Amino acid sequence: MDWNDIKNIVLMIVGCYSLVIFVVNELLIEEPMLDLKLLKNYTFCMSNIIMNIAMLALYGGVFLMPIFLQQIRGLDSMNTGLILFPEAIATAISMVLYGKIGNKFDVRLFAVFALILIGINSYSMSKITLDTPNMTIMILLMIRGFGVGFLMAPVQTVGFSGLPKTAMSNASALTNTVKQVGTSIGVTIITSVMQHRNVIDYSNLASQVTSFNKNSMKLYEMLQGVFIKSGMSAGNAQGIALNKMFGEVALKAQLQALNDTMLVISIITAIVIIPTLLLKQGKQEEIKVIEAEG
Template sequence: MADTNNGGMWTVLGVIIIGTFITILNSSLINIALPKMMAIFGVSLDSIQWVVTAYTIALGAVIPLSGYLSDLLGAKKLYLGSLIVFTLGSLLCGMAWSNSSMIAFRVIQGIGGGIIGPVGNAIIFRTVPPEKRGIAMGLYGVAAMAAPAIGPTLGGYLIANLSWRMLFYISVPFGILGVMVGSLLLQEFPKKSPGNFDLIGFITSTIGLVCIFYVLGKWTSIDWREMEYPLLLALGVFSLILFIVNELMHPTPLLDLRLFKLYDFSAWSVVMCFLSMAMIAVPYLVPIFLQNIMGYSAMQTGMLLFPSAIATAIMMPISGKIFDRWGYRAVMIPGLFLFVAVSYPLSFLNTDTSAGTINLLLIIRGMAMGLVASPATTMAMNSVSKAMINQASALMNITRQVASTVSIALITTILQHRIALNSATISDQLSVTNPVTTDAVRALQGVYFQGGLSASDANGVAISTLAGLVQKQAYVDAIDYIFLLMMLVMAVLFVCIVFIDLPKYVRTRLQELHNKKEAVY
């Protein structure tokens, strides 16, 4: 039953925001700590990547369980329990003495973090009445945007001035606060008998998601001649097929895939997946562009990205208010239009683009993101009954997690392919017989020769410099190409949103015509 008391509603939202904030903040901090942990633990890049992979795998394994456990234990107990587990995992990660211990403690973190998201969403939708869910999800989204925005800057400061261990310890007081406030103020919802535990569903989903997430996490570095990865991929796909078949036949499935029979739920889930793909491109690619191409430090990159996150945080509550009053079209259509409009100039980024221009484009994109980030989730969740909210939240979260993981793997694959293609194309144009190439080498050779190098050394450095410029230009062109693809994705999504209710309208009209014919006869 929705809590219509405003004070209670916003208090509940505040407790959920705490859990969301620390889980997302932790994910945005971890990559900054990896180089330091490599040095401290004395391990290779492949070994330290397991610190990230272990968390992702644990996350994917427990999300499908969240709906069942919420029905069994109650949403309040499960949420507070998962927050305790995550906080304990954070404390242990800060105390880790080796890479192996860090990986084990990250699994504990992932188990807690994987439950916090879907159960928190379900609590919001069971507490907040439908007419206020837009603004509630907008405020909830502020935490989701603020955490990755401050993560790089905060992480850089903590490592430089304190210790990499503080990246984990910083979550502990917030976690304790969330547990204390939540235990006092969160209300428990009536429990629902979940029925017999779907053991086959749990086993097949765990094997499938773990294999798929593991392979996708290593996608760009995989040597497909090694049998390990094709076998894991095949096992993952086969397990997920068995999972789908089992869920459709089981009387009390772990994840009720029959929710996808609801047109609104399935349509908005698809919209959410494509939004995830388009949204993830900028936070993934822009730091690469700024640091690898423009030579910015991690701190400078974080400061440049920060205003766009502020723009998103400002727009999300506004978007929620508009959504509650005028519906999804009032925010999704202008938001997607703005997304398409700003993606076009982003596809022309180059080494001459000023920081001010990049900042302006990212702020506009941040405003667009603030408009479109929450409505798809809200529309999907609004389409299900209260009794199915736990299941719907679990299904939405695992769908979003899979979409994000696939998107990163896809974007990275396209990026590497385009870099190789662009490098070959530019290199062909800059052959030794091309006078432009010889003039460029000669000019660079002259600069290095005047700098004190011998003629032969100057020639070698000049050729090396030109090769580096070719690689850098290939990188820039590849990033621009992906931004152009994302613009096309958002343009298609814009058209889909305009006509998203058309199938329902056509079906209703056909049913009316059918009823009229039956009335005549």
């Protein structure tokens, strides 16, 4: 996000103001569109936070990998889609698998296992280079998708377990809304982190391309020689060689920014492991609700 653009700042202020007005309105009226009071339940509230971390991790791969594969690797949209598609399949498989065996174990164990899997996976993806095979990237994305599927289902189960059955419809609507908002915020965070790191990494790498750096001068002279041999004039060869060098710098800076962003995602994922362990699974008892109404 460009904070120097006044339009973006105004839109952010208007958005925040509208959100505050919406929250106040929903808390004051008798029949709100979204029952925000459900967030007073610690388990339900924390489960929504953890699910949004899962969405952040998921969209970290969905959003960043196309940038890497198309802009940095130079792949077309078809090959990029073929590499990304197995991640969605892995997520679906893990959610179905959890539905079959999830009731046999403590759901928190699934969630913690998934967080550890996603954290390790994100750290591994922060080490991706230009030489990393496409098959390796596909496998990493599948592992990420598998972990996200194993995380979202059990966390949502724990979150709903502490609420009365009469509140399930309101809780479901609130969870879906929080997911949508969380996804937007997550993509914004990912974009901001990557853009910020891209600027810093480019500045650091570009500062090394000087006449005092022997390696950069050797590369510059080599490129210039190649262009001169191809029939270019010395002046044109110098300009093109310089553009080529800084193009490579921009490419490496973008890759480094992507790696830095994946590292941030791995850190965020690790932070929520302890809150996930502290989640308490409740029991929905219709008797208590009936007694309270009676």
